[in-house]
Amino acid sequence: MKDKKQKLIEAAIAIFTEKGLEQTKISDIVKHAGVAQGTFYLYFPSKLAIMPAIAEEVVKEILAVAKKEVNSRAAFTEQLNQLVEVSFTLTNRYSEVIALTYAGLASSDYLTEWETIYEPYYEFVAAILEEAIQKKEMDVTLNPKQMARLIIGLTESAAEQLYLYDTKPSQQLIEEQQQATAEFIKRALRITI
Amino acid sequence: MKDKKQKLIEAAIAIFTEKGLEQTKISDIVKHAGVAQGTFYLYFPSKLAIMPAIAEEVVKEILAVAKKEVNSRAAFTEQLNQLVEVSFTLTNRYSEVIALTYAGLASSDYLTEWETIYEPYYEFVAAILEEAIQKKEMDVTLNPKQMARLIIGLTESAAEQLYLYDTKPSQQLIEEQQQATAEFIKRALRITI
Amino acid sequence: MKDKKQKLIEAAIAIFTEKGLEQTKISDIVKHAGVAQGTFYLYFPSKLAIMPAIAEEVVKEILAVAKKEVNSRAAFTEQLNQLVEVSFTLTNRYSEVIALTYAGLASSDYLTEWETIYEPYYEFVAAILEEAIQKKEMDVTLNPKQMARLIIGLTESAAEQLYLYDTKPSQQLIEEQQQATAEFIKRALRITI
Amino acid sequence: MKDKKQKLIEAAIAIFTEKGLEQTKISDIVKHAGVAQGTFYLYFPSKLAIMPAIAEEVVKEILAVAKKEVNSRAAFTEQLNQLVEVSFTLTNRYSEVIALTYAGLASSDYLTEWETIYEPYYEFVAAILEEAIQKKEMDVTLNPKQMARLIIGLTESAAEQLYLYDTKPSQQLIEEQQQATAEFIKRALRITI
DNA sequence: CATGAATGAGCTTTCATTCAT
DNA sequence: AATGAATGAAAGCTCATTCAT
Numbered sequence: 021m022k023d024k025k026q027k028l029i030e031a032a033i034a035i036f037t038e039k040g041l042e043q044t045k046i047s048d049i050v051k052h053a054g055v056a057q058g059t060f061y062l063y064f065p066s067k068l069a070i071m072p073a074i075a076e077e078v079v080k081e082i083l084a085v086a087k088k089e090v091n092s093r094a095a096f097t098e099q100l101n102q103l104v105e106v107s108f109t110l111t112n113r114y115s116e117v118i119a120l121t122y123a124g125l126a127s128s129d130y131l132t133e134w135e136t137i138y139e140p141y142y143e144f145v146a147a148i149l150e151e152a153i154q155k156k157e158m159d160v161t162l163n164p165k166q167m168a169r170l171i172i173g174l175t176e177s178a179a180e181q182l183y184l185y186d187t188k189p190s191q192q193l194i195e196e197q198q199q200a201t202a203e204f205i206k207r208a209l210r211i212t213i
Numbered sequence: 214m215k216d217k218k219q220k221l222i223e224a225a226i227a228i229f230t231e232k233g234l235e236q237t238k239i240s241d242i243v244k245h246a247g248v249a250q251g252t253f254y255l256y257f258p259s260k261l262a263i264m265p266a267i268a269e270e271v272v273k274e275i276l277a278v279a280k281k282e283v284n285s286r287a288a289f290t291e292q293l294n295q296l297v298e299v300s301f302t303l304t305n306r307y308s309e310v311i312a313l314t315y316a317g318l319a320s321s322d323y324l325t326e327w328e329t330i331y332e333p334y335y336e337f338v339a340a341i342l343e344e345a346i347q348k349k350e351m352d353v354t355l356n357p358k359q360m361a362r363l364i365i366g367l368t369e370s371a372a373e374q375l376y377l378y379d380t381k382p383s384q385q386l387i388e389e390q391q392q393a394t395a396e397f398i399k400r401a402l403r404i405t406i
Numbered sequence: 407m408k409d410k411k412q413k414l415i416e417a418a419i420a421i422f423t424e425k426g427l428e429q430t431k432i433s434d435i436v437k438h439a440g441v442a443q444g445t446f447y448l449y450f451p452s453k454l455a456i457m458p459a460i461a462e463e464v465v466k467e468i469l470a471v472a473k474k475e476v477n478s479r480a481a482f483t484e485q486l487n488q489l490v491e492v493s494f495t496l497t498n499r500y501s502e503v504i505a506l507t508y509a510g511l512a513s514s515d516y517l518t519e520w521e522t523i524y525e526p527y528y529e530f531v532a533a534i535l536e537e538a539i540q541k542k543e544m545d546v547t548l549n550p551k552q553m554a555r556l557i558i559g560l561t562e563s564a565a566e567q568l569y570l571y572d573t574k575p576s577q578q579l580i581e582e583q584q585q586a587t588a589e590f591i592k593r594a595l596r597i598t599i
Numbered sequence: 600m601k602d603k604k605q606k607l608i609e610a611a612i613a614i615f616t617e618k619g620l621e622q623t624k625i626s627d628i629v630k631h632a633g634v635a636q637g638t639f640y641l642y643f644p645s646k647l648a649i650m651p652a653i654a655e656e657v658v659k660e661i662l663a664v665a666k667k668e669v670n671s672r673a674a675f676t677e678q679l680n681q682l683v684e685v686s687f688t689l690t691n692r693y694s695e696v697i698a699l700t701y702a703g704l705a706s707s708d709y710l711t712e713w714e715t716i717y718e719p720y721y722e723f724v725a726a727i728l729e730e731a732i733q734k735k736e737m738d739v740t741l742n743p744k745q746m747a748r749l750i751i752g753l754t755e756s757a758a759e760q761l762y763l764y765d766t767k768p769s770q771q772l773i774e775e776q777q778q779a780t781a782e783f784i785k786r787a788l789r790i791t792i
Numbered sequence: 793c794a795t796g797a798a799t800g801a802g803c804t805t806t807c808a809t810t811c812a813t
Numbered sequence: 814a815a816t817g818a819a820t821g822a823a824a825g826c827t828c829a830t831t832c833a834t
Binding site: 410 | 794795796797
């Protein structure tokens with residue numbers, strides 16, 4: 021059943037997140053998934069071959085959360101605040117897996133799949149910007165897709181810096197960094213509202 | 214002699230860049246450095262222990278290039294262009310080692326050293342912004358150090374996206390991406406000149 | 407049905423010949439036979455248990471070819487030529503499977519069956535010699551069964567040497583080796599005709 | 600030191616003889632040789648790579664025994680008796696290793712080395728025949744090298760048949776089979792003395 | 793009879809680390 | 814300080830065999 025494949029992907033995400041790429045043994049994953057060692061190789065030809073599946077799963081979850089937390093009817097400035105906030109939360113939760121997955125894809129021949137997998141998230145942000153442009157709530161001359169990529173990169177790196185050395189930063193510190201990032205973006209987009 | 218230690222660090226950077234963390238064997242490094250297997254352990258207690266040394270070396274090189282390429286007497290807007298350009302070049306050359314080193318530090322107990330190591334680069338950019346603030350060439354209410362971190366994160370992620378799937382992107386594409394990034398920053402800083 | 411068992415035996419012969427004992431997987435055999443993995447174990451309790459069946463099949467084919475190619479009404483000297491020729495052909499086609507089967511039987515408890523299986527072929531050759539003895543066309547003091555075994559061993563080893571390094575030896579080389587072997591036998595039997 | 604390599608070869612011969620190709624684990628060999636697991640791979644890149652070394656060792660031993668047991672000053676007929684006897688002894692002791700080695704070489708890319716390795720033994724027998732030819736003690740029209748190959752093949756197969764099902768055949772049976780084989784050869788060579 | 797997903801013991805191979813020289 | 818042969822633990826992967834359907 022697809023049940024076991026799904027269990028393996030979820031177990032792999034959990035263990036990779038906890039232990040990193042090298043330290044994760046197939047035996048850990050299968051134990052966590054509650055299946056036999058050989059079963060892993062029924063669904064994935066090698067340790068690295070599970071990476072694309074993980075990436076898809078993670079981006080799916082990211083998108084789901086983002087769509088849920090960003091209010092499509094809120095004002096643009098509010099949407100940007102929500103976007104930054106959700107991005108911080110997601111980066112905190114997933115940045116390790118994402119880095120890992122990317123590294124895993126890079127050491128294999130699957131790297132080309134990365135763009136395809138991450139694309140929907142870029143699209144989601146680009147769509148928000150497009151709406152803002154139509155409503156003239158930001159600099160209409162800017163390229164929404166290009167801006168989406170810069171915004172996502174900026175937000176992720178800001179979040180990584182925050183959580184880098186301080187596993188549990190204070191709520192105040194988090195909000196400060198989020199606000200600084202949101203304001204940075206708003207100025208860069210010449211937001212009008 | 215320090216000669217062999219330095220050779221080992223340089224060999225490690227070369228091999229790590231080429232093969233990644235997992236695929237790099239001590240035997241590769243010592244072969245490339247032209248020393249015996251055991252010699253590695255005279256200078257570094259373990260495979261991971263060389264990571265801080267690599268990080269230092271890389272940041273030293275990055276700083277040297279940045280200081281050389283960013284004209285301290287040029288106009289602020291010009292300095293930002295140069296900063297973005299040099300950051301793209303450096304990211305292209307070093308992003309893999311940086312990621313690796315960071316991963317390597319993360320899987321050891323050396324991670325706390327990372328902040329110290331990268332700090333001089335943040336300082337360098339912050340200093341440029343401070344000068345611009347004093348000259349009122351940008352929004353004076355912004356925090357230079359905070360902005361420096363955002364700018365560096367943004368630029369690196371923009372460069373990574375550029376080189377991600379296209380090992381050799383066209384000069385035009387590079388310049389476009391650099392310009393978009395620089396303009397993004399300038400708007401975010403409310404640059405006046 | 408016996409159909410599937412037969413298909414499994416034929417598939418096993420094909421795959422064993424192509425890949426050898428170690429490299430042959432049950433999964434290869436069942437795929438080639440067009441049956442499910444578990445079906446193998448309906449007919450054979452283990453991987454090695456198919457060996458006697460293979461041996462029987464091969465000897466059956468060998469006997470069939472030998473009886474067809476050796477003219478029972480030809481002169482003895484001619485029969486020996488035909489015997490050598492057919493033995494070369496058969497060795498070329500089956501020597502690998504025979505070696506394999508023998509090795510397979512040896513690593514199991516089935517080795518005692520080998521004698522029984524190969525016996526009919528010895529009998530066939532012995533019968534030819536017996537007739538020659540009755541007709542006084544060879545040294546009548548020789549033991550036909552003993553001679554049969556020596557002749558078969560000699561011919562097979564001569565053929566193996568021929569095909570060992572040269573998958574496709576020239577027709578001339580084949581005929582030379584066959585003739586040398588036949589003459590060797592004829593002298594050893596003191597053939598008179 | 601070459602010491603460990605030699606120990607590994609001798610251990611491999613012992614274990615392969617005892618257990619066969621598949622059943623022999625590297626761990627058995629190194630345990631028997633008294634070295635660490637990794638040491639095997641210091642001298643041989645893979646399990647199969649030790650096969651040529653084994654083959655050389657075995658042929659070296661075979662040649663040594665054969666040269667010792669066949670009296671170079673005895674009459675030709677006596678030499679042939681000795682040759683058959685020694686071949687029986689050697690086949691009994693080494694036929695399994697030889698078969699194994701051959702199989703091992705066959706599953707790798709080393710098979711072409713086989714001819715080179717076995718050649719000295721053919722040469723040894725051919726030299727005996729050449730002397731007999733010069734002394735006109737056998738049919739002078741026969742090709743010594745060709746005859747050598749046939750004789751060796753014949754003798755080995757006769758010995759294998761003897762030891763095949765009866766690990767310890769009676770001395771009488773052994774002598775009968777040896778004599779039958781020697782006589783077969785003598786007739787085939789038209790020996791005159 | 794037939795299936796094929798699932799199992800898990802066991803193998804080869806790798807490679808960071810050690811230590812006698 | 815330098816060497817490099819030796820170590821041995823550890824991990825990815827294979828595949829004969831089983832069994833619920």
